[in-house]
Amino acid sequence: MTTGKPLRADARRNRDALLAKARELFANGCFDLRFDDFARLAGVGTGTLYRHFPTREALAEAVYREELEAMCAHARELQATQPAMEALTTFLRGLVNHLHTHEGLARTLATLMAARSGTLADGGRELGRAVSDLLTAGVQQGSIRDDVGAGAVLTALQGICAACEPPGSRADADGAVTLILDGLRRHAV
Amino acid sequence: MTTGKPLRADARRNRDALLAKARELFANGCFDLRFDDFARLAGVGTGTLYRHFPTREALAEAVYREELEAMCAHARELQATQPAMEALTTFLRGLVNHLHTHEGLARTLATLMAARSGTLADGGRELGRAVSDLLTAGVQQGSIRDDVGAGAVLTALQGICAACEPPGSRADADGAVTLILDGLRRHAV
DNA sequence: TGACAAATGGAAACTGTCTCCATATTTTGG
DNA sequence: CCAAAATATGGAGACAGTTTCCATTTGTCA
Numbered sequence: 001m002t003t004g005k006p007l008r009a010d011a012r013r014n015r016d017a018l019l020a021k022a023r024e025l026f027a028n029g030c031f032d033l034r035f036d037d038f039a040r041l042a043g044v045g046t047g048t049l050y051r052h053f054p055t056r057e058a059l060a061e062a063v064y065r066e067e068l069e070a071m072c073a074h075a076r077e078l079q080a081t082q083p084a085m086e087a088l089t090t091f092l093r094g095l096v097n098h099l100h101t102h103e104g105l106a107r108t109l110a111t112l113m114a115a116r117s118g119t120l121a122d123g124g125r126e127l128g129r130a131v132s133d134l135l136t137a138g139v140q141q142g143s144i145r146d147d148v149g150a151g152a153v154l155t156a157l158q159g160i161c162a163a164c165e166p167p168g169s170r171a172d173a174d175g176a177v178t179l180i181l182d183g184l185r186r187h188a189v
Numbered sequence: 190m191t192t193g194k195p196l197r198a199d200a201r202r203n204r205d206a207l208l209a210k211a212r213e214l215f216a217n218g219c220f221d222l223r224f225d226d227f228a229r230l231a232g233v234g235t236g237t238l239y240r241h242f243p244t245r246e247a248l249a250e251a252v253y254r255e256e257l258e259a260m261c262a263h264a265r266e267l268q269a270t271q272p273a274m275e276a277l278t279t280f281l282r283g284l285v286n287h288l289h290t291h292e293g294l295a296r297t298l299a300t301l302m303a304a305r306s307g308t309l310a311d312g313g314r315e316l317g318r319a320v321s322d323l324l325t326a327g328v329q330q331g332s333i334r335d336d337v338g339a340g341a342v343l344t345a346l347q348g349i350c351a352a353c354e355p356p357g358s359r360a361d362a363d364g365a366v367t368l369i370l371d372g373l374r375r376h377a378v
Numbered sequence: 379t380g381a382c383a384a385a386t387g388g389a390a391a392c393t394g395t396c397t398c399c400a401t402a403t404t405t406t407g408g
Numbered sequence: 409c410c411a412a413a414a415t416a417t418g419g420a421g422a423c424a425g426t427t428t429c430c431a432t433t434t435g436t437c438a
Contacts, residue, residue: 007384007385008383008384008385008434008435008436009434009435009436010384010385010386010433010434010435011384011385011386011435014385014386034424034425034426035425035426035427036425036426036427039387044386044387045386045387045388046387046388046389046426046427046428047385047386047387047388047427047428047429047430048385048386048387050426050427050428051385051386054427110351113351113352114351114352114354116352116354116356117356147367148364148367148368149360149361149364151357151360151361151364152360152361152362152363152364152365152367152368153364153365153368154352154361155345155348155349155352155358155361155362155364155365156344156345156348156365156368156369157348158347158348158351158352159344159345159346159347159348159349159350159351160344160348161348162299162302162303162347162348162351163302163303163305163343163344163347165303165305167305167306168340169344171338171340171341172338172340172341172343172344173341173344174341175337175338175340175341175342175344176341176342176344176345178336178337178341178372179337179341179342179345179368179369179372179373180345180368180372181372182371182372183367183368183369183370183371183372184368187376196415196416197403197404197405197414197415197416198403198404198405199402199403199404199415199416199417200404200415200416200417203416203417223393223394223395224394224395224396225394225395225396228418228419233417233418234417234418234419235395235396235397235418235419235420236396236397236398236399236416236417236418236419237416237417237418239395239396239397240416240417243396
């Protein structure tokens with residue numbers, strides 16, 4: 001999926017340099033510098049930047065793709081070792097915790113989720129599938145209601161991602177997760 | 190709050206023309222045309238546009254301010270005539286229904302909520318207060334839990350607003366509201 | 379090693395945003 | 409009713425960020 005055709009040596013080198021510099025910048029909270037500067041700071045030309053990453057979002061997606069995949073893998077692991085409701089709880093709490101200290105990831109996820117279609121959205125869809133699998137397991141185990149889909153959970157998560165800027169967002173995000181989790185619980189009928 | 194100083198006659202005329210044209214464009218799904226064009230289409234100069242509405246967001250906020258205030262008034266009315274949990278349910282379901290057919294409002298709300306501070310955010314804060322009041326009433330009536338604040342609800346709502354584009358968003362938005370409402374409910378302890 | 383393909387960089391064109399001010403309109407008060 | 413003062417106008421043009429393009433360089437393969 002990642003490899004279309006083998007990249008030439010210098011091309012891969014430049015691509016990696018761009019990714020490394022972008023990752024570093026994002027980690028330092030520099031999200032809004034001009035796109036050109038990612039190239040300049042990574043020591044490559046503008047054209048090279050655009051060839052590898054046609055848009056700012058494509059660059060962000062590539063930077064966080066690995067991290068996102070790791071999180072989804074973590075979700076699968078949790079699902080394999082715990083009851084679904086517990087796994088979901090751990091996963092969402094951990095996700096929000098991680099987003100809180102990685103604003104770049106939160107912003108990127110917000111963007112990816114907003115672009116439900118298009119090549120870009122791959123990353124968002126993978127997270128969607130992780131949540132969907134957890135929900136399905138929970139429904140089968142009888143701990144999660146079956147009348148609310150993964151899309152609903154993702155919609156709420158999108159809000160958490162979009163609202164990641166400082167004041168009070170942490171408490172609000174935690175509260176939102178509480179609502180999601182308690183809202184999903186199947187109650188005695 | 191709205192009136193700082195009385196506007197000169199021609200100034201008011203131009204401002205109204207801008208608002209009317211913008212409202213019409215938004216209603217037709219034209220969100221992404223260049224800012225200058227709002228001026229051209231309304232038959233005023235660029236400078237006039239910028240004097241009245243310094244940013245795209247300020248224009249959108251002005252266009253939807255009345256509508257937003259009406260919704261908040263509706264919330265207060267519901268609160269005065271029904272138990273809080275019922276009022277909240279009616280309000281949120283109605284809100285989502287309205288957002289679904291008014292994408293411009295949804296986009297605007299998403300933007301306003303993202304800008305938690307600044308003059309712009311007034312509109313967002315008003316919605317926040319409506320929700321907060323409903324929650325407080327519900328807590329006093331014992332139907333709503335007291336360990337989750339209005340911010341959590343708004344965070345989830347932000348997701349609904351941000352995810353307003355077509356495919357399947359309606360069902361997901363409804364599901365998210367279901368989670369919010371059921372998550373808020375105080376259960377027998 | 380030569381020939382071919384792939385990739386580069388950065389100048390220049392483009393696009394949307396925003397400022398500025400000479401001119402025009404409205405208001406005020408005599 | 410008429411200046412003079414205050415207020416508002418419009419749109420040319422400066423500006424900043426984005427994107428394209430292609431002559432040149434670099435890597436690959438036989």
